[in-house]
Amino acid sequence: MFFNEHPTSAAHKLTYSPSPGRSMTIKHSNPNGTVHGGVPISLLDYTLDGTTEQVLASSADGGLATARQHTITISLTTQFSGGARHGLPLFGRAWVQRRTRSIAFVAGEPTSGDLTVATASAIFKTPRQPGA
Template identity: 40%
Template sequence: MSDYVSIGQEGTFLDHIGGIEWSAAPDAIGIRLTVRSAHVNPNGTVHGGLILTLLDFTLGAEVERSLGAGQQGHPITIQLSSSMIGAASLGETLLGSARVTARTKTMSFVAGEITCDGRLIASAAAVFRNPRTA
């Protein structure tokens, strides 16, 4: 994966979470987040809601990348199914990856995961409504 950069999105929900970075290669999107104190639950591990948000963002970004230029708007999450498998703690780095598994004219089907130091933290499968073409 190439260099990671901030996702930007100043003033949005993702900006409020803070620290999310992404890397776009011609054939894949990757996300990265180093866990800060604002990201953990009372157990000291990453909050499940943050994991779901990272999965949704990662899968949607991969759909958008795979569709290429000429889209008006962004993919819209229709359905997201996930499994929480592991945990990550303060200071650890989460990595997200995804792949489109099928597509119709209006929908994209995608699967992905969040890992940390080679451990599987969560996996997901989703359906996104494709944005309109220009």
């Protein structure tokens, strides 16, 4: 679920746990004993894309995308800065930095406790509606 911090903000949050009420477990580990990097990357892709769709659909100018229109990931770049901790949920936050008529530039970060696990930037394309 997305939780809008401020109704006019482009920042949204998503918390990931493997199952309701649970945190990361050894099952999600890499050989270093931290949560496998694929978990925060998946969270980032989902969070950044969902934020983009929600922000575009609810923008003050009537939206560049409709609530049912999905964006396409052109690029997702991730820089890791630490390992997600077991026993804590992974929290994703994203915001739209800039947008054009058909492209959105988005940034985000997952955190585990007080640790920023990574930073990411993405570019999303808003496909044209048929007949538009």
